[in-house]
Amino acid sequence: MRTSSVALTALAEYTECDIRACLNTLQFLNKKKEMLNVLDISSQVIGRKDTSKSVFDIWKEIFQKRRLKGVRKSIDDCRSSFNEFTSLHSLVSNCGNYDLILDGIHENILQLNYHDPVMKKTVKCLHNLEISDILHQYVMRTQKMSLQVYQPAISIAIHGVVSQVEKPNIQWPKSFHRYRTSLIHKVEALHTWHNKITPCISRHISTKSFVADLVSPLLHILSPPTLR
Template sequence: DIRSCLNTLQFLNKKREALNISGFDSQVIGRKDMSKSILDVWKQVLQKKKLKRAEMADCNMSGDKDIGSLFSLISNRGDYDVTMDGIHENFLKLSYHDPMLHKTVKCLDVLGVSDYLTQYVYRTQHMSLQAYQPPIAITISRIVAQVEKPNIEWPKALQRCRTMLLVKKDTLKTWQNRMSPLISRHLSVESFVGDIASPFLHILSPLNLRPMHLGF
């Protein structure tokens, strides 16, 4: 924005240095809007460039350059939770060839590693470990990225799961509160689900009960 540009120019002018293009490029200040949007990140992860003939002759060097560029893009953006959620919900929409689902399983395994890493970071507050998230996204990109433009949508599944989880926890808490205090005070929500709710649901819907179709 204009205000940021003016502040940057004023700061550099007070340093009494000659202003030129190379000087601006070497400055750290005034770069708060340099990172791309999260949609651009998803697009570049899920879409690979179509190599020209000259680039195909030196494929290894071009691939290393693309990996470095993608790593910088993901790292500068941050928001690793949103980045990985978007990749998780959008990569299955790609038209990649995978008749035996080997690529799909590998991507889901890698995303599982990302989830474990996120949980560990939140539990221990070792934020430096988030630096391993960009390589995970790059791994998925190398497996399933296609030349065709991906149809990207904002991830919604996580929010739906969180909402459903809160509703079910409230329901379980209501059931637990209606029990006798002599019993409920010795039961946590987790033990209530494992020791009481699960067998109770099994009794309500036995395995030998078959659904009936009534035709009219």
């Protein structure tokens, strides 16, 4: 069986360098006396390993750009970009936990060493994250879950802006957990204070009305502005 180096490279990339899948595919095509077709390789590959990936792998794919090899440069750039788009879209869609993926992007994006002297790329990425938040809030409010299909495109857009060849140092997102812990602590402190008020006063003041109407004047009394 004869084939080109371009086809072999495409096969290795499609199977993610799984030697067993490559050999099984080549043996299968040899028995059928068929050639390895670069344009239709997805239908020819057999015996692929389990491609399920963790959320860390997804963040890595979003932040890291695949290094182009010499052989791959001979392939049409448009087709390569399409394959990269399809692969990343499939990863994010199969995960389904869009909130966690975008939380990880939000916390790790500023740790990347991408060239952005006028903050144009950063603003663009934050704008995409804002769109994701607005879309998520609308979906939760209206329960139109079908709109979630647009979430992977936001991750792909961010990938196109900040992805680098260097391996990123990815951390698990913790800001939401810290925010939730702090909120619970403050709410408990507020309820404790409210319970210590005498009943004749507390029955006229709820915790929500206290926060909305009394906190600002109280802080103004406790910490008055300077006279300068």
